[in-house]
Amino acid sequence: MSFDLVLFGGTGDLAWRKLMPALFQAFRHGTLPEGGRIIGVGRDDLSHEQYRDLIRQRFDKVDLAKRPSADEFARFAALLEFVRMDLSKPDDYTRLAQTLQERQADTVVMYVATAPALFTTVCEQLAASGLNTPHTRVVLEKPLGHDLASNRAINQTVRRFFSENQIFRIDHYLGKPSVQNLFALRFGNALFEPLWRREHIANIQITMAEDLGVESRGAFYETTGALRDMVQNHALQLLCAIAMEPPINAHADAIRDEKLKVLRSLKPWTTESLTQDVVRGQYSAGVSGGNKVPAYRDEPGVNPHSNTETFVALRTEIANWRWAGVPFYIRTGKRLAGRDARIVVNFRPTPHAIFNTHAGLANRLVINLQPKDGLELHLMAQGQENRSSRAAAAQNLSPVQLDLDFDKRFGAERVGAYERLLLDVIDGRLNLFVRSDEQEEAWRWVEPMINHWATDSQGPRPYASGTWGPSASSAMIARDGFCWSEEN
Ligand code: BG6
Numbered sequence: 001m002s003f004d005l006v007l008f009g010g011t012g013d014l015a016w017r018k019l020m021p022a023l024f025q026a027f028r029h030g031t032l033p034e035g036g037r038i039i040g041v042g043r044d045d046l047s048h049e050q051y052r053d054l055i056r057q058r059f060d061k062v063d064l065a066k067r068p069s070a071d072e073f074a075r076f077a078a079l080l081e082f083v084r085m086d087l088s089k090p091d092d093y094t095r096l097a098q099t100l101q102e103r104q105a106d107t108v109v110m111y112v113a114t115a116p117a118l119f120t121t122v123c124e125q126l127a128a129s130g131l132n133t134p135h136t137r138v139v140l141e142k143p144l145g146h147d148l149a150s151n152r153a154i155n156q157t158v159r160r161f162f163s164e165n166q167i168f169r170i171d172h173y174l175g176k177p178s179v180q181n182l183f184a185l186r187f188g189n190a191l192f193e194p195l196w197r198r199e200h201i202a203n204i205q206i207t208m209a210e211d212l213g214v215e216s217r218g219a220f221y222e223t224t225g226a227l228r229d230m231v232q233n234h235a236l237q238l239l240c241a242i243a244m245e246p247p248i249n250a251h252a253d254a255i256r257d258e259k260l261k262v263l264r265s266l267k268p269w270t271t272e273s274l275t276q277d278v279v280r281g282q283y284s285a286g287v288s289g290g291n292k293v294p295a296y297r298d299e300p301g302v303n304p305h306s307n308t309e310t311f312v313a314l315r316t317e318i319a320n321w322r323w324a325g326v327p328f329y330i331r332t333g334k335r336l337a338g339r340d341a342r343i344v345v346n347f348r349p350t351p352h353a354i355f356n357t358h359a360g361l362a363n364r365l366v367i368n369l370q371p372k373d374g375l376e377l378h379l380m381a382q383g384q385e386n387r388s389s390r391a392a393a394a395q396n397l398s399p400v401q402l403d404l405d406f407d408k409r410f411g412a413e414r415v416g417a418y419e420r421l422l423l424d425v426i427d428g429r430l431n432l433f434v435r436s437d438e439q440e441e442a443w444r445w446v447e448p449m450i451n452h453w454a455t456d457s458q459g460p461r462p463y464a465s466g467t468w469g470p471s472a473s474s475a476m477i478a479r480d481g482f483c484w485s486e487e488n
Contacts, residue, residue: 002035003426004105009113010040016058022418027076039081051082065413087118093129109425111139120157127161139168139425142233148443155436168425169434173234175417178369182241197322203482205329205344206238209336211288218301225308230332232446242343243318252430263441267317269448278449279472281311283335286465293465309460310334313473327480335465341369344485355397374405
C-alpha cells in the first residue's frame with residue numbers, strides 16, 4: 001500500500017521532536033509500509049536535500065535509542081521531500097496538489113501540526129484544491145480550539161470537507177503502551193472487574209507530573225496553560241480509560257461511545273466546587289534536577305505578570321451507578337518534583353481489623369505510565385518473624401508489592417506513542433483517536449473553570465519549582481481524608 005504523508009508544520013517543534021523520530025523508528029522497525037513519501041511543508045525556502053539535512057542534525061538531539069548510521073539515515077531520507085508553502089495562499093496548495101498528483105498514492109495523510117488557528121484554513125484550502133478525496137485522512141493535533149465554541153467551529157468546518165472516519169484527532173497519551181495496557185488490564189482480565197466500582201474503591205488519582213518547565217514554548221503556553229494543554233485532553237482521556245464501561249467490542253465507535261458516556265457523567269461544576277475543588281498554580285524559581293531554574297514569569301516569551309497556570313489539581317466525581325460518590329483527583333503540572341505519570345486506584349480498607357495493622361493501609365493498584373511502564377499491586381503481608389517478639393509479629397502486617405515492569409517484560413524498545421498512532425492513521429484505524437463529540441463534551445466540562453479563573457482576582461498560587469505544587473492541592477485532597485500517593 002503506498003502512502004503520502006504531508007506534514008503541515010514540517011519544520012515545527014513537534015515535527016522535530018516527535019513526528020520525524022517516530023516515523024524513523026517505524027522505518028527502522030520495518031513497520032512503515034513500503035512505497036511511502038513523507039512531505040514536510042513549511043514557509044522556509046528549502047530544497048529536499050536541505051530539509052533532509054536539517055532532520056539529520058535534529059536527530060542528534062532526540063532520544064532514538066540508537067543513533068542511525070549514515071546508510072540507515074540515507075535510506076530513510078530517500079522518503080523525505082519538502083514543499084514550501086504559505087498556508088494562507090491558495091496558489092501554494094496548487095503546488096502541493098501537483099506534487100501529490102505526480103503519483104496517485106493509495107492513502108494520503110494530511111497531518112496538520114500547526115497553530116490551531118490555521119486548521120480551518122488548511123482544510124478549506126485542501127478542499128478548494130480538490131485534495132479532500134475519499135482516500136485522504138486528516139490528522140489534527142491538540143489543542144483543537146481554545147474553548148467549546150472554537151472547538152465546534154473547527155469541527156464543523158473540517159466535517160464540511162471530510163467525513164468523521166477520515167478525521168484523526170490525536171491525543172498522544174492514547175498511543176502510549178501503558179495506556180494500551182490499561183485497556184488490557186481492564187478488558188482482557190476478569191480479575192479486577194468485580195472490584196472496579198464504588199463499593200470497593202475509595203478514590204482514584206491521576207497524576208501527570210513533569211519536571212521540565214515550558215522550555216522554548218513560552219509564547220504558546222501563555223495562551224494555553226495546563227488546563228487546556230493537559231487536562232482537557234490527556235487527563236480526561238485517562239479518566240475515561242479508567243472509568244468507562246466495557247465496550248461491546250474493540251471497534252472505534254464502541255470504545256468512543258463508552259468514553260463519551262463518562263464525559264457526560266462528570267459532575268457539573270458549581271460556584272462552590274469551582275472554589276473548593278480546583279487549585280491552579282504557577283511555578284516560581286527553585287531547584288530542578290540539582291540546578292537552579294527560573295520562575296515561569298521569567299521564561300522566554302512569557303509575560304512577566306502572567307496569570308497562566310502551569311499546575312492544576314482538581315477533584316471530580318462521576319455521576320453514575322458504578323462511580324457515584326468516588327472522588328477522582330486529577331493533578332498535572334510543569335516543574336514538579338519529577339517526571340511521573342501514574343494512576344493510583346486506592347481500594348477501601350478492610351471492614352474489620354483483626355491485626356494491629358497501622359490504620360489506613362489499604363490495597364492499592366498503581367498503573368505507572370512513565371517514566372516506568374508497569375503495574376504495582378500493594379498488598380499486606382506477614383513479614384519476617386522476629387523470634388524475640390513472635391506474638392507481636394503475628395499481629396503485625398507490612399505492606400508489600402507485586403511489581404510488574406512492562407519494559408523488562410516486553411523489552412524497553414517498544415512502539416512509542418506517536419509511532420503507533422502514525423501507523424494507525426496510515427492503516428485507517430480510528431480506535432485510539434478522539435471523536436468530535438468526546439472533544440466537545442470535554443470542552444463543555446472544562447469551560448466553567450476557564451470562565452471562573454477569568455474573573456477570579458486571586459490568580460494562580462505560586463509553588464517552588466521542584467516541589468509537588470501548591471500546598472492547597474494537598475489541602476484539597478486532605479478534606480476528604482485522603483492524601484496524594486507520594487505523601488504516604
Ligand atoms: C503535550 C503538551 O501534549 O504533552 C506538553 O503540549 C507536554 O506541554 C506533553 O509536555 C507531555 O507529554 P509526555 O508524553 O512527555 O508526557
